[in-house]
Amino acid sequence: MQSSIRQQLLEVFSEADGEFVSGQTISEKLGCSRTAIWKHMEDLRREGYELEAVRRLGYRIAKKPDKVTNNEISLGLQTEVIGRHIHYEETVDSTQKIAARLAFEGAPEGTVVVAEEQTAGRGRLSRIWHSPKGTGVWMSIILRPAIPVQQAPQLTLLAAVSVAQAIEQVTGLSVGIKWPNDILIGGKKAVGILTELQADPDQVNAVIIGIGVNVNQQREHFAEEILPIATSLAIEAGTAFPRASLMQAVFLQLEKLYKEYLTNGFGIIKLLWESYAISIGREITARTVTSTIVGTAKGITEEGVLLLEDRDGRIHAIHSADIEI
Ligand code: BTN
Structure with missing residues (x-):
């Protein structure tokens, strides 16, 4: 479970959309001391965030880590x-x-x-x-x-x-x-x-x-x-x-x-x-669990089932298959 202060801190930066936010604004919005905020910023740095600090302007996120947390x-x-x-x-x-x-x-x-x-x-x-x-x-x-x-x-x-x-x-x-x-x-x-x-x-x-x-x-x-x-x-x-x-x-x-x-x-x-769709209207091979059918992909039904017309003009409803184009 991550800290909700950290989450709020990220939200403040997100709202700022790349602009600087002053330490004063952050501490007012989050209702905690500058020291507490500084600790959370250090945590973010450890996680790979690049935080830029400029005197009189405050802080901004220069780069997010490529993580999917x-x-x-x-x-x-x-x-x-x-x-x-x-x-x-x-x-x-x-x-x-x-x-x-x-x-x-x-x-x-x-x-x-x-x-x-x-x-x-x-x-x-x-x-x-x-x-x-x-x-x-x-x-x-x-x-x-x-x-x-x-x-x-x-x-x-x-x-x-x-x-x-x-x-x-x-x-x-x-x-x-x-x-x-x-x-x-x-x-x-x-x-x-x-x-x-x-x-x-x-x-x-x-x-x-x-x-x-x-x-x-x-x-x-x-x-x-x-x-x-x-x-x-x-x-x-x-x-x-x-x-x-x-x-x-x-x-x-x-x-x-x-x-x-x-x-x-x-x-x-x-x-x-x-x-x-790249297969519709083209000749494809459909390998199902029980058979292999070669034919033209005609389209899909309302249920998303593939309709395949074989060389004898018969239409097959394909529910699950490996398709080769
Ligand atoms: C396919 O065979 O084309 C389907 C692949 C699906 C892979 C995803 S990755 C996330 C999720 N977890 C899995 O184990 N498989 C799916």
Whole structure:
């Protein structure tokens, strides 16, 4: 649990938006002595904040550390619900596992579990998700929509659109989505999303959206065999990005789209998803657990199911598969 004085101190700096704040103002706003404030500033410095002090002007934050702790995420966060409860750990096996436990124990909607590193990150179709320390965003978000179970895949597509929008905003890169929710840049995968459910037979209790974004990895971080198919935002843009800022952008986009979804349904989200889709209208190969189907991707249904027309003109509804373009 972090000090609430420290949190308030960060909020004062955040409101100042990079300008100097005098010691007098800080001590009045926080209602504590200058000595107490100085101690908290020293703590922030130890955490990697660069604090600039100028006589007669006061203090300002010159640089935030590239960490994804509660401090960095809360500072300047614009959402009401998503990201308002952060469970941060340096190293975990999988944020999905922790989020599942917290959701089961009643964690509120919008709770986010985030870690600097995952030692057993999980991908779709039982794959491993490499999550090296301090390089990416490895997080799981708990939502509690009152929807029937069969609509849950819609949230996977909604999450993919939110992350795509956030990446475009923060990096200026142009991204595409490969069904259902891989985000590709220049044809290579930069983001994976894994959605898991806690549900009764007819109603969803919690949706846990696991998002892995390769942010600041360099080429040497990737194993030789996945280099042709994987990338990071830093590799594509030629510059590094603050991970906490990217998370804030994802939370804001997700919150906007989630509100739209709860109020008006899937219509607009489907249109947005289609605007990013790179597989629709193209010939693809879908490998399901039981078969491999080659055909043209015709579109998605209202439930987010992929429709594939094979060479004999038969339409297949694909609920879960590995897609090769
Ligand atoms: C995929 O296979 O494309 C989905 C990858 C999802 C990875 C994320 S990282 C955060 C969360 N925790 C996990 O163990 N997996 C998801």
